[in-house]
Amino acid sequence: MFALAYAHTIGADVILYATRSSTEGNNRIEHYVAFYAKDHSTQASTSTGTNRPTGEAIKRAMNRIQDILHKPRIKSEVLYDEATDSYSWIGPEFGKPMSKSTDEVLERLRSFKH
Secondary structure, eight states, X not given: OHHHHHHHHHTOSEEEEEEEEOTTSSOOEEEEEEEEOOOOTTSOOSSOTTSOOOHHHHHHHHHHHHHHTTOOOXXXXXXXXXXXXXXXXXXXXXXXXXXXXXXXXXXXXXXXXO
C-alpha cells in the first residue's frame, strides 16, 4: 500500500511490483518495486507552481509511514512554501511547528524501508 501512496506522491505513471520466494528455504519473500513516469515538464502542473507534490499528497504519504510505524498521524494541513521550497505542518506528537526542505521530505519518503 505504501508503494501506491509513494507513486502518487512522485507522480508515477506506472508501478511494477514483483515478489519472489527465497531459494534458501527460510520462508523469506523478496519484493521489488519500480516506478516509471513520463516527462511531464511540458504539461501544466497539477500540484504546485514548481511541479512539487501537493501538501495533501505529502500528508497522505507521511501518514502511511506513521501508520506503519504505529506513530500518531499528522492532523494539520501540510503546506508547501514555494519561496523556500519547503513543507511545513504541526507535529502530531508534541504539537510543534515543523518545517523541512522539499529535498529532505522527498528523500525521507524515497528511503523509507519497512
